Amino acid sequence: MKRLIIALQKSGRLQEGSLELLKECGLKVDYRNGQLKVFTSDYPAELLFLRNSDIPQYVADGVVDLGIVGSNLLEEDETPIEIVQALNFSKCRVSFAVPKTSNIQTAQDLHEKRIATSYPNSVRKYLLKEGITADIHTISGSVEIAPSLDLADAIADIVSTGNTLFQNNLREVFPFLYSEAVLIKGKNFNSEKQALLDELVFRIQSVLAGNENKYILLNAPEGELETICKILPGMKSPTILPLAIEGWMSVHSVVKQKEVWQIVQQLKTAGAEGILVCPIEKMVS
Numbered sequence: 283m284k285r286l287i288i289a290l291q292k293s294g295r296l297q298e299g300s301l302e303l304l305k306e307c308g309l310k311v312d313y314r315n316g317q318l319k320v321f322t323s324d325y326p327a328e329l330l331f332l333r334n335s336d337i338p339q340y341v342a343d344g345v346v347d348l349g350i351v352g353s354n355l356l357e358e359d360e361t362p363i364e365i366v367q368a369l370n371f372s373k374c375r376v377s378f379a380v381p382k383t384s385n386i387q388t389a390q391d392l393h394e395k396r397i398a399t400s401y402p403n404s405v406r407k408y409l410l411k412e413g414i415t416a417d418i419h420t421i422s423g424s425v426e427i428a429p430s431l432d433l434a435d436a437i438a439d440i441v442s443t444g445n446t447l448f449q450n451n452l453r454e455v456f457p458f459l460y461s462e463a464v465l466i467k468g469k470n471f472n473s474e475k476q477a478l479l480d481e482l483v484f485r486i487q488s489v490l491a492g493n494e495n496k497y498i499l500l501n502a503p504e505g506e507l508e509t510i511c512k513i514l515p516g517m518k519s520p521t522i523l524p525l526a527i528e529g530w531m532s533v534h535s536v537v538k539q540k541e542v543w544q545i546v547q548q549l550k551t552a553g554a555e556g557i558l559v560c561p562i563e564k565m566v567s
């Protein structure tokens with residue numbers, strides 16, 4: 283039986299989310315920290331745990347079939363690689379930041395300044411586009427410390443919560459790149475491997491759709507049904523079932539996770555009672 287070889291990060295920001303997603307897709311993974319190779323059961327895959335920065339090359343060379351990396355790495359790496367699916371986790375931005383006391387406010391203010399970063403190609407491309415020249419210093423980690431050591435006037439690094447900038451007395455100037463985890467595909471896909479990939483992508487999309495939506499149930503007075511159904515469009519339409527008490531209906535529907543609180547408020551105002559909001563594990567439309 284053919285197995286898809288999937289490269290995941292050995293340690294770091296992407297590992298937990300990658301393993302979690304594969305488990306939600308039905309791949310049984312018995313992984314113990316430090317293992318470099320793991321076979322999955324319930325789906326024919328072999329997981330290789332590699333350095334994040336090595337994954338694009340392994341995928342491009344066809345040494346592995348698939349990989350999960352941050353899209354910012356692909357921008358930096360410039361290896362031509364097909365993104366099969368954005369994965370909606372490890373979302374972050376790559377931003378310029380400066381000491382709180384600095385008067386750098388705009389892209390133009392970076393002209394002829396010293397910029398420390400782990401992403402020199404991405405920074406170079408951005409500055410070139412803006413017609414700005416700067417002195418780029420490449421540092422492989424802990425970039426936020428560079429201004430306090432007077433190694434740089436500004437940095438370009440990943441920002442998520444902004445805590446690291448805050449702790450290092452830095453101020454975000456502006457982001458120039460947005461990133462999230464993505465599934466990337468190598469070469470040498472015969473029809474058997476392609477079928478396995480299609481199945482995996484189908485499962486991933488079902489999990490992502492499930493995560494983005496909530497199942498909502500509520501009791502509605504019959505007289506308010508029309509208003510309540512307008513608030514709840516559902517996948518096709520809401521499901522309506524009679525309650526044991528006359529004059530009341532149970533209404534079931536699916537709503538976008540990000541709209542849940544606003545919809546709950548509208549439903550309460552429209553007279554709904556006993557509102558339940560439940561997670562959806564998988565959703566196939």
Ligand SMILES: Nc1ncnc2c1ncn2[C@@H]1O[C@H](COP(=O)(O)OP(=O)(O)OP(=O)(O)O)[C@@H](O)[C@H]1O
Nearest residue numbers: 294295296333334335352355372373374440442461
């Ligand atoms: N704070 C963060 N929040 C969200 N995503 C992040 C954050 N930091 C990094 N990432 C994402 O995770 C990816 C891997 O980052 P991580 O710091 O784990 O590895 P690395 O140090 O860049 O690489 P290597 O494993 O080669 O040392 C980044 O390319 C980015 O897409």
Ligand SMILES: O=P(O)(O)OC[C@H]1O[C@H](OP(=O)(O)OP(=O)(O)O)[C@H](O)[C@@H]1O
Nearest residue numbers: 295423424440441442443444445446447
């Ligand atoms: O905005 P925040 O939520 O604080 O996240 C940003 C920090 O996260 C990443 O570092 P990481 O912790 O991965 O350490 P590293 O530099 O060793 O990769 C990134 O390089 C920033 O330093």
Ligand SMILES: [Mg+2]
Nearest residue numbers: 294295423440
């Ligand atoms: Mg990091």
